[in-house]
Amino acid sequence: MLPILSAQETEKIKRRLMERANTDYSQQQKIVDEILQDIRENGNRALFSYIRKFDGFDVNEKNLLVTEAELEEAFRMVEPELLAIMREAAVNIEEFHKRQRRENWFIEQDGKYIGQLYIPVEYAGVYVPGGKAAYPSSVLMNIIPAKCAGVKNIFVATPAQGGKIDPVTVAAAKIAGAHRIYKMGGAQAIAAFAYGTESIPCMDKITGPGNIYVALAKKSVYGQAGIDMIAGPSEVLILADETANERFIAADFLSQAEHDELAACVLVTVSEQKAHEVRTEILRQAETLPKKEIVMKSLENYGTIIVADTIEQAVEAANHIAPEHLEICTGDPQALLPKIQNAGSIFLGEFAPEPLGDYFAGTNHVLPTNGTARFSSPLNVDDFQKKSSVIYYSREEFEKVYRKVQTFAKAEGLEAHARSAAIRFED
Amino acid sequence: MLPILSAQETEKIKRRLMERANTDYSQQQKIVDEILQDIRENGNRALFSYIRKFDGFDVNEKNLLVTEAELEEAFRMVEPELLAIMREAAVNIEEFHKRQRRENWFIEQDGKYIGQLYIPVEYAGVYVPGGKAAYPSSVLMNIIPAKCAGVKNIFVATPAQGGKIDPVTVAAAKIAGAHRIYKMGGAQAIAAFAYGTESIPCMDKITGPGNIYVALAKKSVYGQAGIDMIAGPSEVLILADETANERFIAADFLSQAEHDELAACVLVTVSEQKAHEVRTEILRQAETLPKKEIVMKSLENYGTIIVADTIEQAVEAANHIAPEHLEICTGDPQALLPKIQNAGSIFLGEFAPEPLGDYFAGTNHVLPTNGTARFSSPLNVDDFQKKSSVIYYSREEFEKVYRKVQTFAKAEGLEAHARSAAIRFED
Structure with a gap:
């Protein structure tokens, strides 16, 4: 566990991480294809029958939507402290994403001009998974960029077991600025969003995380609607020199590892001593974690420590792996920033741990995973608008x-x- | 042919256009999958054997790349007039796409900041089809946005029958700013770009048009590399009132129809008289076109005229169809611009016909087709760079x-x- 390797092994490590995404889902794809076709052809009738089957909820055209009364009830049920934190996080997220907006522009000369318009999509559908754990932070991260893009119709879909909504999810959706919340989940929700039904308009863009059925459905409807990236297994890469605090690094390592057995944590350091210190700390801190089992599997499978000869070599390794999250814990983290080529989100210094970005700072936590940071970006305002060119002569x-x-x-x-x-x- | 319908038929027309994309390519996909796997596993050896087979070119590590001497020879072979026009078009395209660049920004407050970096991809691979017709304009349109994004390695792949390159293609690639040109085509070129071989580095982004094998290969390697959109059958929608010139509209209609039997032309007008006049003109002008056969098939299958009751209704029909190209030929075209929701490229007035955008004005002609303008954009600088978030506290x-x-x-x-x-x- 947690082998300490040289930077020459980077390519091998990268390949191992990328293999995480290679699973054969042809069985699930068949099920998804059937659901998509059924809803495309039969609209509400098909949608409602899946909701009854999967969510045990006797749905109809009226109770499909979360009502004002249910919303108020949800807000009463959530801890006021959590509501306040969600509101503050929402403000930070909004401030960051507002800055991503662009103004239409024209290049004008004599009797001619060419230009570019930025037009929000009309309908954005945001999927929010149900299940045991609710992730309200993800609700904020998906809805607020759409709101900042100027989308007039932001509709949420989330499964409601027995018709009962999760109060935190619903409160987060409302805080973020959702216009409607549909009680529907799974591939059937994606189908309803993509093709529309008697009760639901066609979405232009569909985003949000979900289980494998949701992911496959999103992939299948692409073209009919736009989608965000399909999130793969996630990862953190921590770049550290001898000045780094091994306790902090170990804690950040573990916060990634608790997500998922497929989550990957990589430390790249120029100090062999630091490598050993961090390793010891990781194993010590892991002992007392409630999700110890998941954490240990993630560490066993993908936890890796690279000792590079120079900081340049360390940066090269980081760029090659192109991590979703990159923490730079060196004496002068800002100095390395211009050398970073591939990373979804970059955390500078010892007091910007990944959870600060996951929950609060304002940047988006929906990030390119599994090496795709080489060519793709955090979820952002551009994902909810399109450009149109204009020519006049x-x-x-x-x-x-x-x-x-x-x-x-x-x-x-x-x-x-x-x-x-x-x-x-x-x- | 060219039925005159009411705006109530818009949804039906839209569905008919969207059906153009529904073809079963599972046979071709199998062939592509084999090629991809072979090149992934066997690198140059596999790549070269496909090049020998498909292009009849005895390729090796040295002659895979177009040489300086071949480039000079190509420039001598192209008409100087055409070279001058391509250079002028390239300047216009560059001027437009430079304006799409964005500067890194930070929101700073006390001892913290969050920000966004725009980082060009390291390697962009641009595919250029071979075959009978060369489309140098498409070469300019794919390479120049990458150049404006700051990509340091823009590599072109284009098939060379018997090792002979097409001079116009090669000249256009050089004018646009390509750094290398590989003599390779088809799914094997896409595989080499995506996975790399002993002679070719892995591309981060792969763009450019191609036949169905190329398109399927691009789709399959997505995730390994980023890709541009998969171009579907293309279309123009012309919005016209009674002031429009029926001869001009008919000519523009036909310029779209000559692309492809699947190309779709739609006229939406508020004047029934204009509808009949345009119809007559189209049939008259089509008679003398060299590509009359393709044109007539496109018109028969997808040529449509909609007569709307009001200009609002006409605009609504256009937005619903979300055309790749939208020409607004009304008394005051600018007045309608704020009402346009979905269109790839918008041409205002009678002296901005689609070919002006295809070749010269500076906007990109790689546009979202087949209704995808609802959520996607013309090829642009953003396609060749990614954003990274930064957090410091x-x-x-x-x-x-x-x-x-x-x-x-x-x-x-x-x-x-x-x-x-x-x-x-x-x-």
Whole structure:
């Protein structure tokens, strides 16, 4: 457990982490395909029958939606302290995501302009899993970017066992700015969002985490609606030098490991002594964790310590692995920032542990996992809007260039394109 | 052919257009899967054997890359007039896409900050199809956004029959700013880009159009690398009132129809008289087109004219269809712009026909097709970079809020998360 390896092993470690995503889900895919087709063809009738079957809830067109009374009841049931913290976190998240907005712009010259518009999607559907543990932080993280993008219809879907909603989930959704909450879950909820039913409009974008059925359904409906990334097993990489505090690092390591047996924790350090100290601390602290069993499996399978010769080599290893979370615990963490090429979220110094970003600081905790930080981004406002290009040319301006358009089109063998340019100046 | 329908039929028309994308490619997928696995496992050896088989080109590690001498030769072979036009178009495209760049930003307060970095991908692979027709405009449109994003390694793959490159393609790639050009095509090129071989580094992002094998390969490697959208059959929707010029509209209609039998052209007008005039013009102009056969099939299958009662209804129909290209040919096109919800690229007025955007104005012609403009965007600089979040808190700042993080984590049942916050203040 927790082998201490050299930086030469980085590629092997990376491959091992990426293998976490290789599972054959063809059995589950078949079930999902049936549900999707059924709801696409039969709308509410099919949706309601799945809800009755899976959630034991005698649903109809009226009780499908969470009511104002249920909402008020939910707020009464949640601890006031937790409500206050969720509200404060929501403010921080909103402040960060507002900064991601962009203004329409135009490049204007004489009688012509080209430009770009940013238009929010009309309908965003946010999925919130049910089950034993509720993750209200994830509700905030999915809804607030949509709200900041200017989406007018943010609709939540969450399963309600026996028709009973989870009060914390519902309160978080309302705090974040959801406009409606549907009591539905699983692949059937994704199908209803993608295709619409008599009671539910088609969503343009569907986001949010879920079990494998939800993930497969999202993948399948892509094209019919936009989706966020499909979250894979998550990971943290901690970059540390000899100045780092081994107790803090060990605690952060373990906070990642408790998520999931597939969660991966990697320490990259330039100090062999620190490597050993952290290792000892991890094993010591793990002893008293309630989720010790999950933690130990994660550590056994994917917990890794790399000792690099130089800090440059350590950074290279981090960039190669492209972690979801990157903690930089070195004497001067800011100095390394310009060298970071691939990381979802970067935590600088000893007082910015991953949970600060998970819950409170304002950045998004929906992050690219499993090496996809090489090319993808945290969930953000851009995910809930699209760009449109605009072109305007006056007659005079187009007259100056239409022959070039014509020549280019002919060079590509597209005569009708050439004529479309030329016909404007034929009489 | 070219039925004149009411706006009530819009949903039916939309469904018909969307059905264009429903083809069963499971046979081709099997072939692609084999190629991908082979190259993943056997690298160059597999890649070279496919190149020999499909392109009849006796490839090796040295002649896989287009040389400087071949490049110079290519530039000599292309018409100087076309070269000049491509260079001018490239300048326009660059000017537009430079404006899409964003600066890193931070929200700083007391001893803490959060922020967002924009980091270009390290390796972008651009696919350029071979075959009879070369589309140098598409080469410009794919490479220049990567260049503007700051990508340091823009590598092109294009098949070379018998080892011979297409001079126009190669010249366009060089003008646009490609750093290397590999003589490889098909699913095998996508596999080499995604997994890397002894001669080719792993790409982080792969873009560019291609045949069905290329498209399926891109879909399959997604996750291993990022990809652009999978382009579906394309379409234009022209919004016209009684002031529009029926000859111009007809020509634009036909320029779309010549692309492909699956291309769709829709006219939405508030004038029944204009509908008939345009219809007559389309049929008249189609007679003399070299691609008449393709054009007539596209018109027969998907050519549609909608007569709306009001301009509002017409706009609603356009938004519902969410076309790739939207031409607004009304008395005051700018006035309608704020009402447009879904469109890839918007052409205003009678002197901004679609080919102006395809070739010259500077906006991108790689656009969301087949209704996906509801949630996706033209190819742009964001496609070649990713965002990373940054969080820094001083000890004092984290001390003020760590109990909130702790409480939130405990509410989600994540004890190790809570401890990661608390351990910082335990002594």
